[in-house]
Amino acid sequence: MRLEVERLSTGYGRVPVVRDVGFTIEPGRLTAILGHNGAGKTTLLRAIVGVLPAREGSIRFSGTEVSRLRPHLRVRRGLAYVPQGQQAFGQLTAAENLRLVADYYGAAGRRRVADALDLFPALRELLARPAGLLSGGQRQQLAIARALVTDPELLVLDEPTEGIQPSVVTEIQEAIATLTRARELSVLLVEQHVGFAVAAADEFLVLTSGRLSHRGPGGPGAAAEAHRVLAL
Template sequence: MKPLLEVSNFNVYYGESHIIRDLSLKVLPGQAVCLLGRNGMGKTTTLKTIMGLLAQRSGTLTLDGDSISHARPYQRACAGIGYVPQGREIFPRLSVEENLLVGLEASAENVKSIPEFVYDLFPILKDFLKRYGGDLSGGQQQQLAIARALVSNPKVLVLDEPTEGIQPSIIIEIEEAISKIKQERGIAVLLVEQYFQFAQSLADYYYLIENGSLVTEGLTSEMDVAHVQSYLSV
């Protein structure tokens, strides 16, 4: 099957520090892929580079067969990559509804209204439409951040630490929502995650990186859990 999102031989630097080293990964249509590794290993840097927030010194990025290696971040969003950054980065002084409307700016289909499916995924948001984003709990803010990325109906949803600082009941709701969009809407998912059980349950495929380089990869169902966890332990 042809990859929907493909990273080929990324090399990324901060100044002269070589952070990502010849990293390649791919996400197939309707697939959930998890990028695993300890803190400081280059996971967030990889996602920021995919989004165009950082520039790769070499390597290519394709989305649905088209090169977007030199596209600006807003062009990548409009091409079909929905991004939920670490820390959520919602607009605290905008209402829930206004936050969601901002997400529509990335819609390639010029959609002007918030699609109902995001309320089906996260019903609490419909109840809190007029509430300021900053007044929501951490878990509710994460749901809002994911919904904001989904309103444009992206081809790929990119999530950076979606369970960070979230209470267990909300983690379950987020896992169910991501599974649903993958199965029912065919949206592919690429996530970085520290919560191993969440990643193992949700992802079809995984990549493990250490110091910016790929260590191992494979189907999650065939993962050597002890081997992978040896790289994740501090």
């Protein structure tokens, strides 16, 4: 899916947060959004997925204007969103969390559960455990796996490694890299681990006070530039 954001402005009530932001993600590419706390990163993602309305500008999926569509209709067009905070239905088992989504898609959904578990094999031993008893990292893996069951073309991730133990951070980082390389999935990533985010990205963007202040090519050698920009 090609994501095109053009002159997008949004906020909460009468308070503007994101102003005049524009960028494009080509199919199979990963774009990382960086910025200090309060820069508007999560607000931008919420507008793209439809949780917040776009006050101005446009959002297009593969050439189709979607900025007035409700979130579930954007999901049907190939969007999946994993918000910040290891989202899961705590009273349900890990397997039931996955089945809630898979049953909507029938046999195809059940096949996608198997594919998602191949990406996070540690979850296979935890399927019978209530999600509320999983660690933060395990719940985050479960949330990403559940999103993948929808067979998205664009995966939007908000701080997927926040507050997670280092060993699981590595597993999530490897899974994201696999998704973009092997599955040609477009990924929009907000992440505080600058080194990982920039190394994995094809392009990184920096938000400052709700405006796009810098963009640059990603890759293993780009972290120094990203840190320099963030220090300004």
